[in-house]
Amino acid sequence: MKSWLFGMGAIFLGFAIGAGAARAELNQATKQLARDIFKQLIEINTTDSVGSTTVAAQAMAQRLRDAGFSASQVQVLGPNDRKGNLVARLRGTGAHRPILLICHLDVVEARREDWSIDPFQFTEKSGYFYGRGTQDVKDGDAILVTTLIRLQQEGYTPNRDIIVALTADEEGGKSNGVDWLLRNHRDLIDAEYVLNPDGGGVYTRNGKPAIVEVDASEKLYADYQLEAKNAGGHSSLPVPDNAIYHLAGGLARLERYQFPFELNEVTRVFFARMASVEKGQTAADMRAILGDPPRAEAIARLSADPLYNATMRTTCVATRLDAGHANNALPETARAVVNCRILPGHGREEVRLNLIRILADPKIAVHFVSDQGELLDTARDRHVGPPLVLRSELMQPLEQIAQQMWPGAPVIPAMGTGATDGVYSNAAGMPTYGISGIAIEFGDVRAHGRDERVGVGSFDDGAEFYYRYVKALTSVR
Numbered sequence: 001m002k003s004w005l006f007g008m009g010a011i012f013l014g015f016a017i018g019a020g021a022a023r024a025e026l027n028q029a030t031k032q033l034a035r036d037i038f039k040q041l042i043e044i045n046t047t048d049s050v051g052s053t054t055v056a057a058q059a060m061a062q063r064l065r066d067a068g069f070s071a072s073q074v075q076v077l078g079p080n081d082r083k084g085n086l087v088a089r090l091r092g093t094g095a096h097r098p099i100l101l102i103c104h105l106d107v108v109e110a111r112r113e114d115w116s117i118d119p120f121q122f123t124e125k126s127g128y129f130y131g132r133g134t135q136d137v138k139d140g141d142a143i144l145v146t147t148l149i150r151l152q153q154e155g156y157t158p159n160r161d162i163i164v165a166l167t168a169d170e171e172g173g174k175s176n177g178v179d180w181l182l183r184n185h186r187d188l189i190d191a192e193y194v195l196n197p198d199g200g201g202v203y204t205r206n207g208k209p210a211i212v213e214v215d216a217s218e219k220l221y222a223d224y225q226l227e228a229k230n231a232g233g234h235s236s237l238p239v240p241d242n243a244i245y246h247l248a249g250g251l252a253r254l255e256r257y258q259f260p261f262e263l264n265e266v267t268r269v270f271f272a273r274m275a276s277v278e279k280g281q282t283a284a285d286m287r288a289i290l291g292d293p294p295r296a297e298a299i300a301r302l303s304a305d306p307l308y309n310a311t312m313r314t315t316c317v318a319t320r321l322d323a324g325h326a327n328n329a330l331p332e333t334a335r336a337v338v339n340c341r342i343l344p345g346h347g348r349e350e351v352r353l354n355l356i357r358i359l360a361d362p363k364i365a366v367h368f369v370s371d372q373g374e375l376l377d378t379a380r381d382r383h384v385g386p387p388l389v390l391r392s393e394l395m396q397p398l399e400q401i402a403q404q405m406w407p408g409a410p411v412i413p414a415m416g417t418g419a420t421d422g423v424y425s426n427a428a429g430m431p432t433y434g435i436s437g438i439a440i441e442f443g444d445v446r447a448h449g450r451d452e453r454v455g456v457g458s459f460d461d462g463a464e465f466y467y468r469y470v471k472a473l474t475s476v477r
């Protein structure tokens with residue numbers, strides 16, 4: 001298949017958009033349905049601590065059955081009562097292999113006291129929907145379910161089965177749904193390729209669409225536990241050898257350390273395209289880092305931006321700290337968690353050894369923390385393939401619809417700096433693309449944070465986008 005990266009000129013010419021192309025117009029009933037489903041999902045707590053993805057999966061299964069899906073087309077299944085996954089299938093003619101749309105149902109923990117409103121109450125306020133999961137990623141769940149219902153109610157027959165899997169434990173927990181389905185029910189979700197609304201998306205600047213991002217690669221996630229131990233003693237008789245000071249010294253060295261600059265095929269194209277979106281010094285710097293050799297001052301200036309920094313290098317940052325056992329005792333234990341996002345082509349054990357070198361203190365032990373929470377002496381590596389090929393059969397309709405809905409915003413392939421369930425489906429040989437029609441303002445990414453929100457119009461457009469895109473992917477005879 002043709003690589004899209006090198007065929008852009010032809011694609012733009014071949015898909016010039018007619019003057020009549022309009023912005024998204026959902027009909028009122030579909031708009032209301034999407035919002036009702038979104039509200040229902042936000043108000044079902046799906047955190048790992050006290051929530052249940054089964055409740056959410058069953059609610060969505062009921063929605064689909066109410067819309068005419070048969071029991072055999074919709075299943076809820078999982079390893080236990082609380083970690084259910086929904087798998088639904090809209091049957092096609094079978095002319096092509098199925099496509100799979102994955103989206104996680106679980107959300108990151110949210111404390112009422114940290115938020116200005118109740119995170120588990122769906123709140124519409126000044127043009128935004130607020131609630132935990134409005135960005136990450138119950139908007140995507142609601143949009144996929146709405147899309148299936150809309151296609152079903154139209155009596156649409158796709159040229160291939162469209163499978164939707166809404167799953168557990170992407171954000172944490174021991175029962176990752178995509179992993180579990182691949183291990184136990186591969187036949188139910190086997191597909192030619194996968195779309196995941198948990199990656200990519202539309203970014204706006206001052207409300208104006210700036211770029212449409214497609215995630216065609218992603219970083220590797222890894223947690224490490226740092227631990228300093230000491231015999232302790234009475235705090236009235238301090239000694240220089242102190243577990244907290246050892247750990248703090250190591251963390252200070254980590255704070256000052258930067259992993260080396262490194263680009264790959266996808267991030268090179270990302271910066272080349274972004275140079276035409278950015279202006280002035282930033283645009284010049286993006287061109288300068290693509291040179292041979294890349295300009296060090298340009299790298300340094302771009303590194304001030306968290307996204308550009310994370311696109312250019314592996315990052316490791318302290319995320320948790322826990323030390324000592326009494327106000328009047330010398331600490332016997334000091335621990336920290338360091339979370340790393342590793343560039344493709346590098347491994348978790350390699351980074352663990354790097355951390356030991358950077359912390360530069362034999363008193364600090366560095367353990368790898370597995371997905372199941374076990375502490376391991378050596379890191380469990382996971383294969384991450386090379387960046388995906390951007391197939392023209394996916395990219396052409398994406399270009400076309402993006403130009404209709406967000407005129408002037410270029411489609412830009414990128415490397416996801418977070419981690420998604422794509423790591424499992426990619427490893428299983430099903431190429432996975434992070435694609436979302438949700439528009440978020442640069443600087444307003446609130447996923448995992450307080451007062452998470454998504455624009456009302458952005459959500460409506462996102463629903464229209466997926467409907468058009470899935471239809472475009474499944475209607476070629």
Ligand SMILES: [Zn+2]
Pocket residue numbers: 104136137170198
């Ligand atoms: Zn997510």
